[in-house]
Amino acid sequence: MRLLQRVTRAVTALATGLGLSFRVMLRHKVTVKYPLERVDVSNRFHGLLALPIDPETGIDRCIICFQCERICPDRCIHIEAEGKGKERVLTRFDIEMDKCCYCGLCVEVCPTEAIVFVPHYETSTYNRSRLLYDLEDLRRSAPKEPIARGIVGGMRR
Amino acid sequence: MLNMGPQHPSTHGVLRLIVTLDGENVVDVQPDIGYLHSSVEKMMEHRTYVQNVALVDRGMDYLIALNNEEVYCLAVERLAGIQIPDRARYIRTIFLELNRLASHLVWLGTWAIDIGATTVFLWCFREREMILDLFERVTGGRLHHVYFRIGGVYADLAEGWVEECRAFLDYFLPRVDEYDTLLTENPIFLARTKGVGTISRADAIAMGASGPVGRASGIAYDVRKAVPYEVYARMEFDVPVLTDGDCYARYLVRLVEMRQSVRIIRQALRELPGGEIRTRVPMTMKAPRGEAYVRTESPRGDLGIHLVSEGGETPYRVKIRAPSFSNLYALTEMMKGWKIADIIAILGSIDIVLSDVDR
Numbered sequence: 001m002r003l004l005q006r007v008t009r010a011v012t013a014l015a016t017g018l019g020l021s022f023r024v025m026l027r028h029k030v031t032v033k034y035p036l037e038r039v040d041v042s043n044r045f046h047g048l049l050a051l052p053i054d055p056e057t058g059i060d061r062c063i064i065c066f067q068c069e070r071i072c073p074d075r076c077i078h079i080e081a082e083g084k085g086k087e088r089v090l091t092r093f094d095i096e097m098d099k100c101c102y103c104g105l106c107v108e109v110c111p112t113e114a115i116v117f118v119p120h121y122e123t124s125t126y127n128r129s130r131l132l133y134d135l136e137d138l139r140r141s142a143p144k145e146p147i148a149r150g151i152v153g154g155m156r157r
Numbered sequence: 158m159l160n161m162g163p164q165h166p167s168t169h170g171v172l173r174l175i176v177t178l179d180g181e182n183v184v185d186v187q188p189d190i191g192y193l194h195s196s197v198e199k200m201m202e203h204r205t206y207v208q209n210v211a212l213v214d215r216g217m218d219y220l221i222a223l224n225n226e227e228v229y230c231l232a233v234e235r236l237a238g239i240q241i242p243d244r245a246r247y248i249r250t251i252f253l254e255l256n257r258l259a260s261h262l263v264w265l266g267t268w269a270i271d272i273g274a275t276t277v278f279l280w281c282f283r284e285r286e287m288i289l290d291l292f293e294r295v296t297g298g299r300l301h302h303v304y305f306r307i308g309g310v311y312a313d314l315a316e317g318w319v320e321e322c323r324a325f326l327d328y329f330l331p332r333v334d335e336y337d338t339l340l341t342e343n344p345i346f347l348a349r350t351k352g353v354g355t356i357s358r359a360d361a362i363a364m365g366a367s368g369p370v371g372r373a374s375g376i377a378y379d380v381r382k383a384v385p386y387e388v389y390a391r392m393e394f395d396v397p398v399l400t401d402g403d404c405y406a407r408y409l410v411r412l413v414e415m416r417q418s419v420r421i422i423r424q425a426l427r428e429l430p431g432g433e434i435r436t437r438v439p440m441t442m443k444a445p446r447g448e449a450y451v452r453t454e455s456p457r458g459d460l461g462i463h464l465v466s467e468g469g470e471t472p473y474r475v476k477i478r479a480p481s482f483s484n485l486y487a488l489t490e491m492m493k494g495w496k497i498a499d500i501i502a503i504l505g506s507i508d509i510v511l512s513d514v515d516r
Contacts, residue, residue, distance in 0.1 A: 058277070071207070
């Protein structure tokens with residue numbers, strides 16, 4: 001009798017589980033075939049960093065205030081400039097993307113929205129030296145329109 | 158004697174268990190930790206208060222980044238006497254509970270696959286992915302957000318996010334019932350978990366177990382009820398307490414917690430006020446000389462931070478009270494006298510994250 005009870009219990013449990021699994025199988029599937037299909041990331045996504053070009057002036061918006069360099073917890077931003085006063089030009093803007101922790105503090109402190117996130121996430125390379133992004137790389141990786149914005153003097157979406 | 162780990166797939170990270178065996182019976186278990194030590198406490202002494210938010214995210218428990226940010230921000234806010242706006246408090250509560258759901262889903266999935274139920278693993282990660290998508294829409298990050306700031310949160314909720322979140326909760330509750338159907342009554346699952354790995358209430362208290370492990374042993378203690386932070390005092394929710402103290406009780410407690418989390422999020426979304434989301438705090442903030450200890454209820458238990466300030470831009474000393482660490486020490490008591498196959502079930506049931514144990 002006990003054996004019969006146990007058998008009934010096992011069969012019921014199996015039937016319940018399989019029944020539910022089968023019902024779920026008929027639902028809409030949620031997976032994508034990754035390299036062929038991709039999912040969209042949100043426009044706030046913390047992807048690569050970039051220095052977008054201002055269409056009015058034809059150059060990036062960086063005013064060389066060194067705030068991003070100072071706030072970076074991993075100290076992965078290196079900035080150098082030449083000249084004095086208004087003549088100052090950016091000579092070096094390196095980001096070591098292998099050190100970057102994608103926290104977004106640099107995007108937050110930037111007073112002119114010169115540094116932004118772009119929703120690009122496939123950054124793996126075969127060589128570590130290629131993860132050092134210099135000024136050229138950062139300008140090139142910028143989208144035509146800034147996507148994730150910094151916050152200027154209060155709350156801006 | 159048997160070495161389990163540090164590279165054993167069932168130890169959820171790099172934990173080494175030195176198991177003394179008598180045949181198949183476990184005589185003694187000594188956990189050997191420290192393989193994932195990242196010295197986050199020391200590193201925090203060299204970074205400013207603002208930068209540290211990015212560090213607690215990944216240096217501590219990586220599955221509950223927002224809960225880590227919360228406890229750290231609360232400690233700094235208490236130290237510096239910063240008040241945060243009401244809307245920010247509600248947003249924080251919503252995100253903490255969503256993170257609790259995500260963490261419990263990872264736990265349920267990995268534990269179920271440990272004891273042989275593959276389907277639950279895939280289903281749990283399916284739902285967790287949706288929570289991560291909700292996070293990404295607002296914080297920009299999926300695991301590491303750096304979303305909470307000292308004095309509030311970084312950005313307001315995205316447009317239409319509240320509706321998306323509601324839709325997810327409506328979708329999620331029936332899914333919890335599905336896990337219930339697959340596991341709770343299943344005779345194989347019952348045989349693996351019911352009555353296995355028991356720990357008495359007195360032992361649990363002596364070992365400092367907290368969170369779901371403690372509540373499954375009859376310790377009716379939840380920081381959200383005992384010392385409410387953010388807006389938990391205004392929320393209606395139950396704290397599940399069971400007295401069996403076995404793996405099955407720990408599973409039931411977490412299942413109920415998931416449902417209660419949904420209840421809290423729904424209330425918070427309904428009462429969500431408008432207004433500011435952040436008090437202005439300078440990026441180079443200095444905390445006044447003093448000490449603060451803050452405790453919160455993380456998905457694993459009582460998570461606390463003790464912060465000592467000498468008045469500078471960086472903390473003088475930080476001590477993290479990690480719930481996984483205390484729960485791990487309850488493990489030795491739980492495992493004595495069980496078979497070697499039960500080790501995996503018991504280890505999985507206490508839900509430790511090794512980066513939280515070693516810090």
